[in-house]
Amino acid sequence: MGRSFDTIRFRAEACDACGQCVIACARAKTGTDDTSRARLQILGGGTEGAELALCRQCTDPQCAAVCPSASLAKDPDSGVVTWEAETCVDCLLCTVGCAYGGIASDPVAGHVAKCDLCDGAPECVAACDRGALEHVTASRLYNTQHEREDLFAPGLSACHGCNSELLIRHTMRHIGRETVVAAPPGCIPGMGVVGYNGQTGCKVPVFHPLLTNTAAMLAGLKTQYARAGRDVTMVALAGDGGTVDVGFQSLSGAAARNDPMLFICVDNEGYMNTGMQASGSTSYGSWTSTTPVGEHMQGKSGDAKSLPMLMMMHNGAYVATASTAFLEDYHEKLEKAYATAQHGFAYLHVYAPCPTGWRFPAALTTEVCRRQVETNFVTLWEYTRDGGLRFTRPVEGRRPIGDYVEMIGKYRHLDQTHLDVIQHQVDERVAFLRRFAAPAGG
Amino acid sequence: MPDTDYLIVGSSHAALEAVTAIRMHDHSGSVTLVTRDRHPPYSPTILPYVVSGRAKPERVPLRDSGWFAAQGATFVREDALVGLDPDAFTARLESGAMWRYGKLLLATGARPVVPDIAGLETVPRHVLRTLDDAVALREAIGAARRAVVLGAGLVGMHAAENLVTAGLDVTIVERGAHPLPLYFGATAAAMIGQAFAARGARLLCGRTVASAQGGGDGAVALALDDGETLATDLLVVAAGVVPETGYLAGTDIGLGAAGGILVDAHMRTTRPGIWAAGDVTEGPAFGGGVAVSGILPSAVDQGRIAGMDMAGDRVPPYDGAIPLNTYAAFGRHAVSVGDALAEGDDLDVHEDGDPETGRYRRLVLRDGRLVGATVIGEAIDGGILRQLILRRTDLTPVKDAFLAAPRDTARVLMSRLWR
Numbered sequence: 107m108g109r110s111f112d113t114i115r116f117r118a119e120a121c122d123a124c125g126q127c128v129i130a131c132a133r134a135k136t137g138t139d140d141t142s143r144a145r146l147q148i149l150g151g152g153t154e155g156a157e158l159a160l161c162r163q164c165t166d167p168q169c170a171a172v173c174p175s176a177s178l179a180k181d182p183d184s185g186v187v188t189w190e191a192e193t194c195v196d197c198l199l200c201t202v203g204c205a206y207g208g209i210a211s212d213p214v215a216g217h218v219a220k221c222d223l224c225d226g227a228p229e230c231v232a233a234c235d236r237g238a239l240e241h242v243t244a245s246r247l248y249n250t251q252h253e254r255e256d257l258f259a260p261g262l263s264a265c266h267g268c269n270s271e272l273l274i275r276h277t278m279r280h281i282g283r284e285t286v287v288a289a290p291p292g293c294i295p296g297m298g299v300v301g302y303n304g305q306t307g308c309k310v311p312v313f314h315p316l317l318t319n320t321a322a323m324l325a326g327l328k329t330q331y332a333r334a335g336r337d338v339t340m341v342a343l344a345g346d347g348g349t350v351d352v353g354f355q356s357l358s359g360a361a362a363r364n365d366p367m368l369f370i371c372v373d374n375e376g377y378m379n380t381g382m383q384a385s386g387s388t389s390y391g392s393w394t395s396t397t398p399v400g401e402h403m404q405g406k407s408g409d410a411k412s413l414p415m416l417m418m419m420h421n422g423a424y425v426a427t428a429s430t431a432f433l434e435d436y437h438e439k440l441e442k443a444y445a446t447a448q449h450g451f452a453y454l455h456v457y458a459p460c461p462t463g464w465r466f467p468a469a470l471t472t473e474v475c476r477r478q479v480e481t482n483f484v485t486l487w488e489y490t491r492d493g494g495l496r497f498t499r500p501v502e503g504r505r506p507i508g509d510y511v512e513m514i515g516k517y518r519h520l521d522q523t524h525l526d527v528i529q530h531q532v533d534e535r536v537a538f539l540r541r542f543a544a545p546a547g548g
Numbered sequence: 549m550p551d552t553d554y555l556i557v558g559s560s561h562a563a564l565e566a567v568t569a570i571r572m573h574d575h576s577g578s579v580t581l582v583t584r585d586r587h588p589p590y591s592p593t594i595l596p597y598v599v600s601g602r603a604k605p606e607r608v609p610l611r612d613s614g615w616f617a618a619q620g621a622t623f624v625r626e627d628a629l630v631g632l633d634p635d636a637f638t639a640r641l642e643s644g645a646m647w648r649y650g651k652l653l654l655a656t657g658a659r660p661v662v663p664d665i666a667g668l669e670t671v672p673r674h675v676l677r678t679l680d681d682a683v684a685l686r687e688a689i690g691a692a693r694r695a696v697v698l699g700a701g702l703v704g705m706h707a708a709e710n711l712v713t714a715g716l717d718v719t720i721v722e723r724g725a726h727p728l729p730l731y732f733g734a735t736a737a738a739m740i741g742q743a744f745a746a747r748g749a750r751l752l753c754g755r756t757v758a759s760a761q762g763g764g765d766g767a768v769a770l771a772l773d774d775g776e777t778l779a780t781d782l783l784v785v786a787a788g789v790v791p792e793t794g795y796l797a798g799t800d801i802g803l804g805a806a807g808g809i810l811v812d813a814h815m816r817t818t819r820p821g822i823w824a825a826g827d828v829t830e831g832p833a834f835g836g837g838v839a840v841s842g843i844l845p846s847a848v849d850q851g852r853i854a855g856m857d858m859a860g861d862r863v864p865p866y867d868g869a870i871p872l873n874t875y876a877a878f879g880r881h882a883v884s885v886g887d888a889l890a891e892g893d894d895l896d897v898h899e900d901g902d903p904e905t906g907r908y909r910r911l912v913l914r915d916g917r918l919v920g921a922t923v924i925g926e927a928i929d930g931g932i933l934r935q936l937i938l939r940r941t942d943l944t945p946v947k948d949a950f951l952a953a954p955r956d957t958a959r960v961l962m963s964r965l966w967r
């Protein structure tokens with residue numbers, strides 16, 4: 107119970123119905139090129155776009171519910187809806203139960219056939235070079251995370267829809283108990299991480315430094331623990347105010363000295379817990395209480411400061427940006443950052459769109475995060491001293507910035523001129539970053 | 549007096565599905581399943597394959613004891629519900645045990661009808677509803693040379709096919725004008741009938757049995773309405789089923805015209821605290837009215853709804869039962885979905901078939917929407933057609949494509965709907 111499973115994701119917009127996946131499936135499953143026998147079928151493909159008939163490996167499979175011989179069942183380990191040849195009586199009731207065309211009669215074999223995800227390495231996905239089929243394995247991550255200890259108290263009181271709780275729980279489960287957490291003033295202590303009434307909100311030592319001295323205090327603590335012969339990781343969970351503005355001086359010093367710590371900036375573009383004032387990280391055009399929309403002002407008039415770029419220019423040992431819409435990417439970076447933090451300075455900049463302060467529906471946070479990446483408003487990359495800058499999730503054919511801006515209330519007043527400015531900023535930022543990217547293959 | 553929060557009577561599709569649904573919502577309430585059968589849960593639908601030998605009786609259980617343990621459900625076998633006191637919330641079993649329940653689900657299915665034919669009650673005969681029936685029929689086949697099947701419904705035709713394949717001399721007697729009258733129209737039925745005739749079976753349609761008489765050696769003589777006499781070693785009665793509701797005697801729980809327990813769109817009976825699901829019910833039909841659905845997929849749907857509602861889970865009202873049947877005669881598959889036999893001026897019916905190749909199609913549309921379909925000898929996703937009917941999907945923009953290639957067109961529509 108409670109496990110997640112691999113799935114195959116279909117991106118119709120990328121599919122040109124070339125049929126390679128269907129051939130690969132027929133070969134793998136029937137040893138022939140007879141595509142009518144393949145377990146996935148691509149249909150259409152004209153101007154209307156391609157469509158897919160494939161087993162969804164349902165959590166609550168109807169094919170199995172209506173099977174009179176108990177020949178279909180969801181495998182509790184792999185999540186595959188398995189079919190047993192020996193007991194199947196070929197009554198076809200499963201094909202009446204399934205609403206996806208995911209199980210159908212193989213006319214040559216004389217019985218039904220369905221996708222079994224090729225034991226975890228689907229041939230159709232391997233054969234697709236259009237990026238239309240994707241083997242989504244994030245489940246493996248969730249399952250391992252689930253087995254690890256949650257180091258935060260239940261019931262942290264973040265605003266509805268805030269992704270920082272997700273981020274913090276994932277982070278702390280991943281890096282474990284031998285940790286000291288610094289949470290400078292901001293939403294993160296505000297939601298209870300440092301605790302209330304003398305009780306802490308987490309199961310590792312946590313403290314509440316000033317906005318100004320977070321990095322300096324962690325550097326000192328690390329030295330102290332090292333003297334005592336203890337191997338403890340220093341972690342900052344700071345907002346953009348405590349990083350980009352007020353905390354910058356001590357942060358800059360720690361980065362320049364390569365002080366061992368993992369500094370995580372959770373960027374919601376402003377001082378959201380004190381009344382939504384603008385910070386250095388607030389993006390152009392944003393409404394905040396200090397960059398209002400009126401007769402003259404149209405939200406923030408300048409661009410945001412890019413802290414991750416600044417950290418790269420400090421030659422930090424490990425610097426990366428991340429989005430909670432791409433948790434596998436985040437975990438890879440977290441692992442590297444954690445390893446780096448044992449001996450040097452690691453910085454992670456994670457974006458935290460704020461439903462309360464930015465005014466968008468709480469249910470859309472992950473979609474907003476995804477859209478940030480799809481429009482290149484946020485670029486996902488990492489920097490190491492040896493490898494230089496590397497885009498970890500390059501976006502082909504970025505969506506226009508309007509697709510992102512339209513989701514968010516704080517941009518509601520913007521007109522096309524503003525959009526053009528933002529689009530220009532985004533494209534310029536990507537072009538700028540590209541200059542730091544190691545050449546392909548390098 | 550033993551007591552349980554949920555008492556489920558029956559151990560087939562509707563009952564099992566209800567247990568799963570209850571456990572999705574209520575982890576701790578006590579659940580007890582009581583069944584008349586002596587076997588672990590199995591599906592009546594598997595029985596023709598037990599008769600043919602394709603399914604081994606020991607391989608048919610739908611669930612094992614591990615499943616009951618995992619669900620935290622108590623399973624009581626070989627005890628039947630014989631009486632109810634809905635005011636006292638008690639149920640009386642054949643063994644004399646009285647159970648007090650919080651909520652009761654009646655999922656007792658149906659039992660074969662023995663038609664009112666002089667002498668039939670007394671002659672040796674077989675029916676097919678329980679695993680023991682199937683094993684008995686399988687054993688009897690070995691000793692018989694001639695067989696008569698009364699009724700050419702799905703059960704009768706399945707049984708007849710088994711008998712034909714086993715090499716018996718088979719006669720099927722059907723009151724209606726053609727076999728499978730409830731599922732297939734004349735053309736489709738004729739194609740199925742031919743498959744039987746080609747293998748030497750006799751199909752007597754539009755005929756009834758007037759009387760039955762036993763011979764001393766287990767043989768039976770049947771007199772038909774036209775005077776013909778059929779002598780047989782083996783008689784299978786497959787003249788339909790009626791809901792199994794004997795235990796309701798003395799209660800005021802509402803029954804419908806066809807004898808099923810009346811249920812609403814949440815599978816509630818007319819008495820509080822009592823739900824019913826599956827073949828035993830007479831409930832909402834898709835498109836209006838009430839019906840005894842009598843098919844496995846409806847039992848699953850209804851069991852699920854009943855379980856959810858019993859546990860206090862939020863459940864959308866039942867769409868109503870849609871006929872869904874798959875049938876295979878000698879390896880050729882037929883699927884019928886929805887109102888496949890519908891006739892009428894307001895309907896747009898597309899029928900084409902070729903008895904030579906064994907392919908047949910009847911697609912019935914109303915106002916550009918699918919209401920029913922029969923497809924034989926050709927690949928089709930019954931589950932997708934069912935969705936198109938349920939969702940009343942407008943097929944007007946793709947009608948030509950749909951009529952030319954129903955399977956692929958339906959798949960495209962469905963894929964688009966899901967995305």
Ligand SMILES: Cc1cc2nc3c(=O)[nH]c(=O)nc-3n(C[C@H](O)[C@H](O)[C@H](O)COP(=O)(O)OP(=O)(O)OC[C@H]3O[C@@H](n4cnc5c(N)ncnc54)[C@H](O)[C@@H]3O)c2cc1C
Pocket residue numbers: 197199557558559560561562563582583584585591592593594595596627628629630655656657658676677702703706792795825826827828842843844845847872873874
């Ligand atoms: C031979 C055959 C072939 C079939 N083929 C198909 C097919 O191809 N497709 C299809 O959709 N449907 C088919 N059906 C119908 C399908 O099997 C039923 O619709 C389905 O099993 C109904 O499930 P149910 O849970 O409502 O009841 P049932 O399966 O009838 O189960 C009733 C349960 O209640 C128990 N019970 C009965 N009375 C009592 C009592 N007084 N006390 C305690 N327990 C009791 C029984 O032991 C049994 O466990 C077929 C049926 C038969 C007999």
